[in-house]
Amino acid sequence: MPDASADRIREALHATVDHEAYRPMPAPVVRRARRRLRRNVAVVTLLGVALLATVQAGGSFLSDFSRTSPAQQATYIPDVPSSVCCLPPTESLVYQAPDGSVRYASIDDTHAGTVLHASQALAATPDGANLLVVSSDGYLGIYPGGHDFVPVMRTNASFSGAAIAPDARHVVIATDGQLVERTVGRAGRRILVPVMAGPTLRNPAWSPDGDAIAYIRAAAGNDLMVLDLATGRSRVVLPDVVYAAWSPDGSRLVVARPTSDLALEIDVTDLHGNLTTVSTTPAFGYPAWSPGGRQIAFVLPDGGVAIVASDGSEGTTRALPAIDRHSTTLLWMPGQHP
């Protein structure tokens, strides 16, 4: 660029414009500027408040979104066929069939049928009105009968059992190595027992009074723990336990303990770890307590079901139609009176 031209342009521009008089009249402009300032203050304040509200409200929503709470995001209703029937008026055993359905058979052998298709029953409320189930596509939810399904969360590979509170409004889930509680129909979760270095937690069982949760702390051994929900403290009740179910009065627990031949031994313990053997018959599945508390049932290696007195005094066996011999879950439901 030739300097002479540039200098001439520079001089020309200044000569052209510099003499242009301009008398600033600040009053109207400053009034506009002040209005804009005030508007900006209001906008900034509003944005700040909105941001705070979003962080507080949306944060939990987003974190919960990542944890998949179908109850909040969208109601998931599994395809439940209309052939689902209600449980009979007499006590019944609920178990898993090889076709993936949940079946029932009344204790008095008068009724049998399907409770729910394509699901797995995990637990029930003491009154038998609600089943906690996992659908075939992995949704944990509450099934109160008919075509209803109340989704709680989607399970993942770390899911290790769940239990339902007696009021059917809370569910405790063993997942990601810890125990978490979810309130039905609400977002968010409460960690009851956090992840600890080493052990993972599994197979929770909610006490009939709703005040405690039994669970298994699995590490080098398997300890039966009881969590006091009032204090948030857990204590060891018994070592070498893989599963526990509360007695109806909440004073004892029936436990499944591994034996050297890969079977299970069924015992009863009080809350201080005082053990009573109720059956010397090797068990394959987990035990269930009768609603009256006098008997205990468990699945045998041949697919039959043993029913023994809770004090170990007597026992019988019986067959169940279409039972999945590899399923461990067994529930003893009270009679239903619609």
Added chain:
Amino acid sequence: MGRATTASMMDIDAADATGRPSLEELYVQHAPAAFRLALLLTGDRPQAEDLVQDAFVRAVGRLGHVRNADAFGAYLRRTVVNLTKNTWRRRALERRHAATLEPEATSPDDDGPVLERIVILRGLASLPERQRVAMALRYYEDLPVDEIASIMQCPSGTVRSLLSRGVAAMRTLMEGVPDA
């Protein structure tokens, strides 16, 4: 954005006792220079006055730049350039719309006597918009190329190219005008 920003907004608005200029003082101090730049860019006095006022209001709204009176001048200049470009865009749309309504536009060569300042202003106005901005910022505001590039949001090489072409075009236009 928090309380501190809000407080600084209020401080500026209130023409504080800490020695910082009030809005009135800022306007009186920076508006004339901004007006002359706007006049160079638009070639139209009423429009330049409007632009300066709009730019001032807008610049004051961005309060982070108002804390320092020196920085305010640079920010006001940048705002003038941006608003001018917006005006050009709007005008281009209007012209396109008008062209569909009017059969023929009048030629600018039909305007009255050719004076030096008119030649300069019209010469600058005849440049493409980006050349005009680069020329005004370089040869009137005396800004370095890098700062012009920052204002125009383009590489420095692009600014040099714009300036080179602008000088060539202006030189041609000024050939018939005697040296000042």
